[in-house]
Amino acid sequence: MSVKEQKTFCFQVKVNRDKCKGCQLCIFYCPVGYLVLSSRLNKKGVKFAETKKDNECIGCGFCYLICPDACIEIHGKEQDKEK
Amino acid sequence: MKKSFLLPKSLKNVDTHYCSGCGHGILHRLVAQAIDELNIREKTIGIAPVGCAVIAYNYWDFDVSEAAHGRALAVATGIKRCRPQNVVFTYQGDGDLASIGIAETLHSANRGENLTCIFVNNACYGMTGGQMAPTTLRGQKTITTPLGRDPESGDGWPLKLSEVLSVLDGVCFVARSSMSNPQGVKETYQYIKRAFINQIEKKGFSLVEVLSSCPTIWQKTPIDALRWIEDEMVKEFPLGVIKE
Ligand SMILES: Cc1ncc(C[n+]2csc(CCOP(=O)(O)OP(=O)(O)O)c2C)c(N)n1
Ligand code: SF4
Ligand code: SF4
Numbered sequence A: 001m002s003v004k005e006q007k008t009f010c011f012q013v014k015v016n017r018d019k020c021k022g023c024q025l026c027i028f029y030c031p032v033g034y035l036v037l038s039s040r041l042n043k044k045g046v047k048f049a050e051t052k053k054d055n056e057c058i059g060c061g062f063c064y065l066i067c068p069d070a071c072i073e074i075h076g077k078e079q080d081k082e083k
Numbered sequence B: 001m002k003k004s005f006l007l008p009k010s011l012k013n014v015d016t017h018y019c020s021g022c023g024h025g026i027l028h029r030l031v032a033q034a035i036d037e038l039n040i041r042e043k044t045i046g047i048a049p050v051g052c053a054v055i056a057y058n059y060w061d062f063d064v065s066e067a068a069h070g071r072a073l074a075v076a077t078g079i080k081r082c083r084p085q086n087v088v089f090t091y092q093g094d095g096d097l098a099s100i101g102i103a104e105t106l107h108s109a110n111r112g113e114n115l116t117c118i119f120v121n122n123a124c125y126g127m128t129g130g131q132m133a134p135t136t137l138r139g140q141k142t143i144t145t146p147l148g149r150d151p152e153s154g155d156g157w158p159l160k161l162s163e164v165l166s167v168l169d170g171v172c173f174v175a176r177s178s179m180s181n182p183q184g185v186k187e188t189y190q191y192i193k194r195a196f197i198n199q200i201e202k203k204g205f206s207l208v209e210v211l212s213s214c215p216t217i218w219q220k221t222p223i224d225a226l227r228w229i230e231d232e233m234v235k236e237f238p239l240g241v242i243k244e
C-alpha cells in the first residue's frame, strides 16, 4: 500500500478482545479496512474485532474514538520498529 | 497528528453493563479523558443519574456520588456550594434531566450554579425498557407511543432543552453534539473540555447535550442506530454551539 511509504510512524493497534461486544463500529469506520470481525468467540461469547495480518493502520484513531467499550489502544511507533 | 491513543487513567479498564454499541460507553471515556487532560482528577466529583448510567461510578476512577432520579443538579449544587474548590459535574439522561428532574435542571441553570452538566440525549428511557422521553422524535415508536409520538394528539413536541436553557442569564455555555461518527466524538470531547474549563474559570452553568445511540430500544444494529442519529435526530436537534 502506498500509504505505508508516506508515513513516518507505524501504528500498533491493540484490541482488548474480552472487553469487545462485537458492535462492529470500529470495523465500519476504519478507512483502510484494517479491522475485521473474528470468526472466534471471546469469553462473553461474541465475535470480537481483530486486526488483519498486514499492518495497514494509518493512525487516524477513528476506531479508538468510536469504540463504546474502550477496547482499543493505538500505539504510534517510529517507522523502523514496524512489525 | 496525534501518535498514540491510550485509555484515560480516569477510566477503569473494566467491562461495562451497557449494551453493544451503546453511546454511554463513548461518553464515559470522553469525560475521563477531559478530566485527565485538565489534570483535575483529584478534585473532580461526578454525580451519576438514575437511568442506564446509574452505576457510572463503577467505571470512572474519581469520586462520584449518586442522586435520586432527576436530582443530580440539586445534589451537585449542594456539593459545589460546600466545596467550591472541587470541580463538580452531572451526567444525566434525557428522562433524568429533562423529565422528572426538569425543575432541578431549570433552577440550577437559572441560578447560574457554577457546574458542568452533561446531558445524554438518546430519545428514550433506556433503563426502564423504552418509554417515550421528552426528547422522543415525532413519529418515533416507543412502548408508550406504539403508533409513534404524535404531538397533535397530546404527546407534545420533542423538548429542545438546550435551546430553552440557553436563554437563561445564568447559563454561560450550551452546545449540542452527536457521537454518531468519529468527528462528532472529537467535537463532543472539545465541548466537554470547554464546559469543565468554564467551571474552573468560575463562569457559571455549562451544558453539553450529546446525541447518543441506544441500539437496544431503537431496535437497530449499532451501525444503523448511528445512521438514525445522522438521518433523523439531528433534524430535530441541530448540532453546534448554541450559546457561549
Ligand atoms: C423517582 C423515580 N421514578 C421513576 C423511576 C424509574 N426510572 C428509572 S430510570 C428512568 C428513566 C431513565 O431514562 P433516561 O434518563 O433517559 O436514561 P437512559 O436510561 O435512557 O440512559 C425511570 C423513569 C425511578 N428510578 N425513580
Ligand atoms: S487507527 Fe484508523 S486506520 Fe488504524 S485501525 Fe483504527 S480506524 Fe483503522
Ligand atoms: S468498536 Fe469496540 S466493542 Fe465494538 S467491535 Fe470494535 S472493539 Fe469491539
Ligand code: SF4
Residues within 6 Å of the ligand: B017, B018, B019, B020, B021, B022, B023, B024, B052, B122, B126, B127, B213, B214, B215, B216, B217
Ligand atoms: S438500553 Fe440503550 S442506553 Fe441503556 S445500555 Fe442499552 S443501549 Fe445503552
